[in-house]
Amino acid sequence: MAEGFYDFHAVEEKWQAYWDEKGTYRVDEDDPRPAFYDLCMYPYPSGPIHMGHVRNYTLGDVICRYRTMNGFKVLSPMGWDSFGLPAENAAIKEGIHPGVITRQRIEVMKQQIRRLGAAYDWRREVSCCEPEYYRWTQYLFLRLYDAGLAYKAMAPVNWCPSCQTVLANEQAEGGVCERCGSAVEKRDLEQWFFKITDYADQLLDDVEALDWPERVKVMQRNWIGRSHGVEFDIPIAGRDDLGPIRVFTTRIDTVFGMTYVVLAPEHPLVAELVRGTGQEREVTEFVDRVRLESEIDRLSTEGELDKRGVDTGAKAVNPFNGAEVPIYLADYVLAGYGTGAIMAVPGEDQRDYDFAVCYELPVIRTTRRPDSWTEPIYAGPGTKVNSGFLDGMDVDEAKEAATAWLVERGAGEAKVNYRLRDWLISRQRYWGCPIPIVYCDQCGTVPVPAEDLPVRLPDDVEFLPTGESPLRSHEGFLNTTCPSCDGPATRETDTMDTFVDSSWYFLRYCDAGNETAPFDPEKVGHWMPVDQYIGGIEHAILHLMYARFFMKALADLGLAPNDLREPFARLFTQGMIRMGGTKMSKSKGNLVSPAEFFDSHGADALRLFHLFVGPPTEDVDWSDQGVDGASRYLNRLWRLATGEVGTVVDRDETDADREITRGRHALVGKFTDDYERWTYNTAIAAAMEFTNELYRYAQSADGARRETLDDAVDHLLLVLAPMAPHMTAELWERRRGGHIHEEPWPAFDADMAAAETVTMVVQVNGKVRDRIDVAADVSEDEMRAAALASDRVQEQLGGRKPKKVIVVPPKLVNVVG
RNA sequence: GCCCGGGUGAUGGAACGGCAGACAUGACGGACUCAAAAUCCGUUGCCCGCAAGGGCGUGUGGGUUCGAAUCCCACCCCGGGCACCA
Numbered sequence: 001m002a003e004g005f006y007d008f009h010a011v012e013e014k015w016q017a018y019w020d021e022k023g024t025y026r027v028d029e030d031d032p033r034p035a036f037y038d039l040c041m042y043p044y045p046s047g048p049i050h051m052g053h054v055r056n057y058t059l060g061d062v063i064c065r066y067r068t069m070n071g072f073k074v075l076s077p078m079g080w081d082s083f084g085l086p087a088e089n090a091a092i093k094e095g096i097h098p099g100v101i102t103r104q105r106i107e108v109m110k111q112q113i114r115r116l117g118a119a120y121d122w123r124r125e126v127s128c129c130e131p132e133y134y135r136w137t138q139y140l141f142l143r144l145y146d147a148g149l150a151y152k153a154m155a156p157v158n159w160c161p162s163c164q165t166v167l168a169n170e171q172a173e174g175g176v177c178e179r180c181g182s183a184v185e186k187r188d189l190e191q192w193f194f195k196i197t198d199y200a201d202q203l204l205d206d207v208e209a210l211d212w213p214e215r216v217k218v219m220q221r222n223w224i225g226r227s228h229g230v231e232f233d234i235p236i237a238g239r240d241d242l243g244p245i246r247v248f249t250t251r252i253d254t255v256f257g258m259t260y261v262v263l264a265p266e267h268p269l270v271a272e273l274v275r276g277t278g279q280e281r282e283v284t285e286f287v288d289r290v291r292l293e294s295e296i297d298r299l300s301t302e303g304e305l306d307k308r309g310v311d312t313g314a315k316a317v318n319p320f321n322g323a324e325v326p327i328y329l330a331d332y333v334l335a336g337y338g339t340g341a342i343m344a345v346p347g348e349d350q351r352d353y354d355f356a357v358c359y360e361l362p363v364i365r366t367t368r369r370p371d372s373w374t375e376p377i378y379a380g381p382g383t384k385v386n387s388g389f390l391d392g393m394d395v396d397e398a399k400e401a402a403t404a405w406l407v408e409r410g411a412g413e414a415k416v417n418y419r420l421r422d423w424l425i426s427r428q429r430y431w432g433c434p435i436p437i438v439y440c441d442q443c444g445t446v447p448v449p450a451e452d453l454p455v456r457l458p459d460d461v462e463f464l465p466t467g468e469s470p471l472r473s474h475e476g477f478l479n480t481t482c483p484s485c486d487g488p489a490t491r492e493t494d495t496m497d498t499f500v501d502s503s504w505y506f507l508r509y510c511d512a513g514n515e516t517a518p519f520d521p522e523k524v525g526h527w528m529p530v531d532q533y534i535g536g537i538e539h540a541i542l543h544l545m546y547a548r549f550f551m552k553a554l555a556d557l558g559l560a561p562n563d564l565r566e567p568f569a570r571l572f573t574q575g576m577i578r579m580g581g582t583k584m585s586k587s588k589g590n591l592v593s594p595a596e597f598f599d600s601h602g603a604d605a606l607r608l609f610h611l612f613v614g615p616p617t618e619d620v621d622w623s624d625q626g627v628d629g630a631s632r633y634l635n636r637l638w639r640l641a642t643g644e645v646g647t648v649v650d651r652d653e654t655d656a657d658r659e660i661t662r663g664r665h666a667l668v669g670k671f672t673d674d675y676e677r678w679t680y681n682t683a684i685a686a687a688m689e690f691t692n693e694l695y696r697y698a699q700s701a702d703g704a705r706r707e708t709l710d711d712a713v714d715h716l717l718l719v720l721a722p723m724a725p726h727m728t729a730e731l732w733e734r735r736r737g738g739h740i741h742e743e744p745w746p747a748f749d750a751d752m753a754a755a756e757t758v759t760m761v762v763q764v765n766g767k768v769r770d771r772i773d774v775a776a777d778v779s780e781d782e783m784r785a786a787a788l789a790s791d792r793v794q795e796q797l798g799g800r801k802p803k804k805v806i807v808v809p810p811k812l813v814n815v816v817g
Numbered sequence: 818g819c820c821c822g823g824g825u826g827a828u829g830g831a832a833c834g835g836c837a838g839a840c841a842u843g844a845c846g847g848a849c850u851c852a853a854a855a856u857c858c859g860u861u862g863c864c865c866g867c868a869a870g871g872g873c874g875u876g877u878g879g880g881u882u883c884g885a886a887u888c889c890c891a892c893c894c895c896g897g898g899c900a901c902c903a
Contacts, residue, residue, distance in 0.1 A: 215821050215898080222820075222899060229903080249903060262903090332901045342903045350818085351901060419902050540898080612841075614830060618822095619896080623829070625842050633841085635855090682831070685840035692840095699857095761836050766884045768836055806883050812835050816883045 008602030025119035036072040041535030065722035077509040079126035088431040128501035135454035136518035159187035225419025232412025237315040248338030253398035256387040257366040266335035279313035432495030440482035440489040503550040575619040604724040605631035611680040646698025668748035671719040787813035
C-alpha cells in the first residue's frame with residue numbers, strides 16, 4: 001500500500017483498541033460533568049448485524065460523541081434482547097441449546113458492532129437471558145404480583161389441537177398453525193397478566209408532554225383508545241328471571257333511535273335467553289361456529305353480513321320509552337370490550353345501519369341533519385328529534401339529560417372505556433424468563449421468595465418438535481416444595497413475554513453490576529430519564545407502552561424515584577433501509593451485509609454514507625455507489641489533511657485567506673445547527689463544499705497561507721469527528737497530537753461567519769432578471785436604487801414606472817411593474 | 818373506512834414564503850497512463866436560439882401573496898399504522 005494512502009484497516013483497529021483500553025466512553029456517577037443518557041434500542045442477537053443496526057448505532061454514536069465534545073458525560077450502553085422464539089426454534093432444528101446458539105450470536109454481533117467504532121461503556125453490558133439479569137426480572141414480577149399488578153385469569157388463546165400448544169398471534173397467521181398447518185382454535189386457558197389498564201389514564205395523559213414524534217404519540221393514544229360514554233340496563237321483556245342487559249354507548253343521546261339490541265356471541269346471557277325456545281338450535285349453531293373461528297377468520301368474513309348474526313327471538317325493552325325491540329347476536333360485537341352488548345342505532349352508526357339493512361330492521365333517525373346531507377347515516381352535531389323528552393336539545397345537552405335520567409332511576413351511569421387490554425405475559429415456551437410461582441395443593445398459588453431467585457431454566461432439556469415447552473416434562477424443574485408449607489408443589493412452566501425483559505433493561509444499565517437489587521434507585525435517578533432514545537418505528541406501540549407502564553409502576557412501588565414517571569424523554573425513530581423498494585430481509589434474500597463494507601470501505605465510510613444518504617427519519621434505498629462516494633470524500637479529506645494538496649506558503653493574511661477563515665466559521669455554525677436538528681446530510685454536504693473550496697484554495701497560483709489552511713482543516717476534522725471518528729482521530733493525532741474526541745466542540749463567531757458582500761437577486765414581477773453584488777450591510781434605499789439602475793430591469797419595464805418595489809435586505813428586490 | 822407520512826432531474830436528496838435542483842450518485846466528454854484503476858478538469862431539468870437571451874418546469878386543478886416546492890381548498894397516486902372498540 002502506497003505511502004500516504006488512507007489505510008482504514010490499520011487506523012480503525014488502532015482507535016477501536018485505544019477507546020477500549022483507555023475507557024474513553026466509560027462514565028460514572030461521581031464524574032462532575034452533566035449527565036446525558038443516550039440509548040439505542042438493544043438488539044435481538046440474530047447473528048451478523050444488518051444495515052438497520054448500522055443506521056441505528058451510527059446515529060446513537062454521533063449523538064454520544066457530539067454531546068461528549070459539548071462537555072457532557074454520556075451514558076451510552078449496549079446489551080442483548082437475548083430471550084425469544086427464533087433461538088428456540090433454531091435449537092429444535094439443530095439440536096443445540098438456545099443458550100449456546102444465543103451466546104455465539106452475541107459474540108459475532110459484538111465483534112461487528114465494535115468494528116463500527118461505536119463508543120459504548122461495555123462494563124454495563126446486559127443480556128436478559130443470563131440468570132444475573134432474569135433473576136431481577138423475576139424479582140420485579142414478584143413486586144408487581146404483591147402490588148396486585150400481576151394476576152392469573154382465563155383468557156382466550158390461539159390453540160393448535162395437533163401440537164397441543166398455545167400459539168402467538170404471529171404463529172397463527174391465516175388461522176393456521178405455522179408448524180403443522182392445522183386450523184387454530186380459540187381456547188380459554190389460565191394465563192398471567194400485568195394490569196396495565198390500571199395505568200390507562202396516566203399512560204394516555206402523560207403522552208402529551210413527551211418530546212416524541214407526533215405519529216408515535218398518535219399511535220399510543222389510539223392504542224389506549226379512551227372513550228367516554230354511559231353504561232345502562234335494558235330489561236328483557238317477560239324475563240324477570242334473567243335480569244337486564246347491560247350496554248355501553250358513547251351516544252346515549254340517540255337512545256330513542258335504538259331499534260334492536262346486540263349481544264356478543266360469547267355473552268353470558270345467551271344460553272339462558274334461548275333455552276327451550278324455537279331459536280335455540282339456530283343460536284347454538286351460530287355460537288359454536290363463531291367460537292371455532294379464529295380472530296382472523298372473524299375479520300375476514302367481512303361482506304357476508306347475513307351469516308354473521310342471528311335473531312334470538314327475545315325482546316328487549318327500551319327503558320326510555322318502553323319500546324320492545326328484538327335481541328340479536330352478531331360477531332361484530334366483541335365480548336371483550338365494554339359490556340359485550342350494545343344498543344343498536346342504525347340511523348347514527350354505520351355498522352348498525354349495514355346490519356339493519358341486511359336483517360330488515362327499522363331505522364329511526366334522532367338528529368336533525370344538515371339539508372345537504374345525503375348519506376344514510378349521520379353522526380354529526382344537531383338538534384334532537386323523535387326523542388321524547390330530549391327533543392329540541394343539541395347532542396351534548398341530550399347526552400347530559402339522558403345520563404341524568406338514568407342515574408336518577410339507578411339504571412345507569414357515566415362510564416369510561418378503554419381499547420387497551422391487560423398485558424398477557426404468559427408464553428408456553430422454554431427460552432424466556434420463568435415465572436417465579438409455584439402451585440401447592442394446600443396453599444394454592446405461592447410466589448417464590450425473593451431470596452430463592454433466580455428460578456433457573458434447566459440446561460439438561462431436550463428440544464423436540466412436539467410443540468410443548470420442555471419445562472412441562474422436566475421433572476427436576478416441575479417438582480418442587482411449597483415455600484409456604486414445605487409440601488409437594490409444582491412450578492409454573494410458562495415463561496414471560498420477552499417484552500417484559502425489555503421493559504426495564506434501560507434501568508439495569510444504570511447499575512448493571514448490582515447483585516443485591518435490580519438497580520439502585522439513586523443511580524437510576526442520576527441517569528434517568530433517557531435523554532435520547534433511538535430505534536425503529538416498529539416499536540412505536542408495544543415496547544414503548546410496556547416500558548412506560550413499568551416505569552410508572554416501579555416508581556409507585558418505590559423501586560424507582562417517585563417523580564420518574566416516564567422512561568424516555570426524547571424519542572427518535574429512524575427510517576428503514578430498503579433494497580430496490582422493499583424492506584431488506586433474510587426471507588426476501590436482499591440483505592446487504594455491513595461486515596463486507598468494514599473490509600472493503602471501512603467503518604467511517606459506511607457511517608458517513610448512512611448519515612449522508614438522506615434525513616434519518618426517512619426510509620432509504622441501499623446503494624453500493626453511495627458508499628463509494630462517502631469513501632471517495634474521506635480519501636479527499638485525508639489527502640488534504642496530510643498536506644498532499646497544493647502548496648502552502650507563509651505570508652500576511654490576504655482577502656482570499658480571510659474568505660477561507662470566514663468559511664470555517666460558517667462551517668462550524670452550520671454543523672452546530674445541523675447536529676441539533678439531525679440534518680446530518682446537509683452538514684456533510686457543507687463539509688464537502690468547504691473541502692472543495694480548500695482544494696481550489698491550496699491549488700491556486702498564490703497557494704494557501706499556512707495558518708489559515710491549518711485552522712480550516714483542523715475545524716473540518718473537529719466537526720466531522722462524531723461522524724467519522726477513526727479517521728479524524730488519526731489525522732488529529734498526526735497534525736496536533738492528542739485525542740480529538742476529548743477536544744471541546746469548536747466555537748464559532750457569527751460575525752466572522754457573515755460574508756462581507758452578498759449577491760442580491762433582482763426580480764421583475766417575481767421573475768429573476770438580474771444579480772448584483774452588494775455589501776452585506778447595504779441599505780434598503782441603496783438596494784432599490786441599484787435594482788432600478790439595472791439595464792435588465794429597465795428593459796423588462798419597457799419605460800413603465802414600477803408600481804411597487806419590495807425590498808428584502810440584503811437578499812432580494814422585487815420590482816412590480 | 819379512519820388516522821398519519823410522502824409525491825422535486827436518470828437516482829438519493831437540497832431549498833424552515835424570496836436565486837428550484839446545493840451536495841452526492843450515475844452518465845457523457847477530456848487530461849494523466851502502454852493500458853487499466855485511482856486521481857484531476859468539464860458538461861448534465863426540458864424546449865427555442867450560433868449567441869446574447871427567452872419560454873416552460875416541484876403529482877393535478879384552483880386560491881392567498883409583490884413573490885408559493887413551501888401556506889389554504891379540492892382531487893389523483895404511493896408508503897405506513899389502526900381497523901367491526903359501540
